[in-house]
Amino acid sequence: MQHIHDNPDGDLSLDALAEVAAMSRFQWHRVFRAMTGETSAQAVRRVRALRAAQWLVSTDWSVEQIAVRAGYGTLRGFNRSFRELYGMTPSAYRRVGNPGAVQVLLRRGGRDMHDVRIEERPSLRLAALGHTGPYIKAGRTFEQVSAIFTARDLWPQARGMVGVYYDDPGSKPEGELRADAGIVVEPGFPIPDGLHEVLLDRGPCAVLRFKGPYSELHTAYDYLYGEWLPQSGREPAERPPYEVYLNTPRDVAPQDLLTEICAPLVPVAVSAE
Known part of the structure; x- marks a missing residue:
């Protein structure tokens, strides 16, 4: 998976990946599917589309350039594959996925992202691996x-x-940029070698449930911190936000991904009266 994330435009055929993994073609196909729940071809398709979606909204590269950089042999193949995963063509995604355009949709109520709840969230213990670099590439660490x-x-x-x-x-x-990719575990669980422990404190959080591709999560953060929080009368706590993933790209299409963004808040002082 690390090799796929690092080389989206490289040779990611079954034979090439089997060679990277030092396995026979037959062993590789069976082992990869057993360990990840998807074929290597499905994983390559998912990672390439994710990278292309990020480039569409964050660069001014042409769609043709992005198709090449993301490892698609032809523009037609890129359009077809991207549409199957994201429900629209790359050009349409760029128009809608552009941060400015999405913010306009938000203000008009065109996106179901306004539902922010204040909840008392429990403490969490994570077995985690650190990530440094663009957040859009954190999928490799997960x-x-x-x-x-x-x-x-x-x-x-x-x-x-x-x-x-x-x-x-x-x-x-x-x-x-710094992040931790973690799996929630119980207090007595021994942290595996290679991972470290992360503790998230119990406390009130502003929770925004976002439905859609990870490449568009930045629009939810913009709304939560830029619009909701200043109008809420609450103050953010000196703790980092965290995301709870309710499903995964292996289980559902990108537009059906569900993510809870949890922004810790300063507790409201209770009156003594």
């Missing part, structure tokens, strides 16, 4: 954490997947 749990048969002890994001993407260069 794949690594998942692989550790799969290889060691630890999923029966898992209680969900959470990402903790320590930096505002606009506050520093993308290459310096």
